[in-house]
Amino acid sequence: MSSADTAIELSEVVHRYGDVTAVGPISLTVPEGEFLVLVGASGCGKSTLLRLIAGFEEPTFGTVRAAGEPPVPGRGAGLVFQQPRLFPWRSVGGNVALALKYAGLPATPAHVDALLARVGLHDVARRRTWQISGGQQQRVAIARALAVENPLLLLDEPFAALDALTRERLQEDLRGFSQGRTSVFVTHSVDEAVFLGTRVVVLTPRPGRIALDLPIPLPRTGITPDELRRRPDFAALRAEVGAAVRTRSTEEVPA
Numbered sequence: 001m002s003s004a005d006t007a008i009e010l011s012e013v014v015h016r017y018g019d020v021t022a023v024g025p026i027s028l029t030v031p032e033g034e035f036l037v038l039v040g041a042s043g044c045g046k047s048t049l050l051r052l053i054a055g056f057e058e059p060t061f062g063t064v065r066a067a068g069e070p071p072v073p074g075r076g077a078g079l080v081f082q083q084p085r086l087f088p089w090r091s092v093g094g095n096v097a098l099a100l101k102y103a104g105l106p107a108t109p110a111h112v113d114a115l116l117a118r119v120g121l122h123d124v125a126r127r128r129t130w131q132i133s134g135g136q137q138q139r140v141a142i143a144r145a146l147a148v149e150n151p152l153l154l155l156d157e158p159f160a161a162l163d164a165l166t167r168e169r170l171q172e173d174l175r176g177f178s179q180g181r182t183s184v185f186v187t188h189s190v191d192e193a194v195f196l197g198t199r200v201v202v203l204t205p206r207p208g209r210i211a212l213d214l215p216i217p218l219p220r221t222g223i224t225p226d227e228l229r230r231r232p233d234f235a236a237l238r239a240e241v242g243a244a245v246r247t248r249s250t251e252e253v254p255a
C-alpha cells in the first residue's frame with residue numbers, strides 16, 4: 001500500500017502511565033476510508049489508543065502517524081466523546097460556529113446550517129443546548145467534529161449514554177456521515193462494532209495488544225439495518241468478535 005493511501009500508521013507503539021503499561025506493543029495501518037472499530041474489556045487501552053492517534057498522548061515507544069505526520073491535537077481530527085461536551089452558554093449553532101472558527105473556516109450561518117442539516121438537525125440552530133434531547137446533543141457533537149475539513153473521525157463510545165432506539169438511529173446515520181472518511185470508533189458493544197465497522201480490532205486486556213483483526217465484508221449501502229442484522233454472515237461475524245472479546249477478557253495478561 002502506498003503511503004498516500006494510509007490515514008493512520010502505528011508502529012511498535014507502547015504507552016505507559018508511570019509504571020503501568022496501558023497499551024502495546026501495537027502496529028496497525030489504517031487505510032483511508034476505513035471504519036475501524038476498537039473493542040475490548042474495560043481498561044484495555046482503547047481510549048489511550050484513540051488519544052495517541054489524536055495527538056493528546058505521545059507514545060512511550062514507537063511512532064504514531066496521521067496522514068504521514070505526527071498528529072497535532074485539534075488539527076485534522078474531529079473528536080466525539082461519550083458526553084457531547086457542548087458549551088451550554090452558546091446556542092446549538094453557536095457551538096458549531098465555534099468549531100468552524102477553531103478549524104480556521106468561515107463560520108457563516110450558511111456553513112453552520114449546512115453542517116447541522118448533514119446530521120439531521122435542520123431547525124434547532126437557535127436553541128440552547130439544554131433545549132434539545134441527548135441524541136440531538138450528540139448529533140451536534142458530530143456536526144462539530146465534521147467542521148474540521150476532511151476530518152479523521154475519532155469517536156470514543158459516543159452512543160453509550162443514549163437509549164437503545166436513539167442509539168440505533170445514530171448508528172444508522174453515522175454510517176452515512178462517515179462515508180468517504182477514515183473513522184476510528186471505540187465501543188464495548190460487539191453488535192455495534194460489527195454493524196459500523198469495515199474492520200474490527202479486538203484488544204487484549206491491559207496492556208492492550210491486538211487479539212483479533214477482522215475485516216467486515218458486509219454491504220454498507222442498499223440494505224436496511226434490520227436486513228443487515230438478520231443476515232447469517234452478520235451473526236457469524238458477531239459471534240467471532242464476541243468470542244474473541246470473551247476469551248481475552250478471562251485470560252490473565254501480565255502488565
Ligand SMILES: Nc1ncnc2c1ncn2[C@@H]1O[C@H](COP(=O)(O)OP(=O)(O)OP(=O)(O)O)[C@@H](O)[C@H]1O
Nearest residue numbers: 017020022040041042043044045046047048049206
Ligand atoms: N491518565 C492516566 N494515568 C494513569 N493511568 C491511566 C490514565 N489513563 C488511563 N490509565 C490506565 O490505563 C489503562 C487503559 O485505560 P483506557 O482508558 O485507555 O482503557 P479503555 O479500554 O478505554 O477503558 P474503558 O473501556 O473502561 O473506557 C487503564 O488501566 C487505566 O486505568
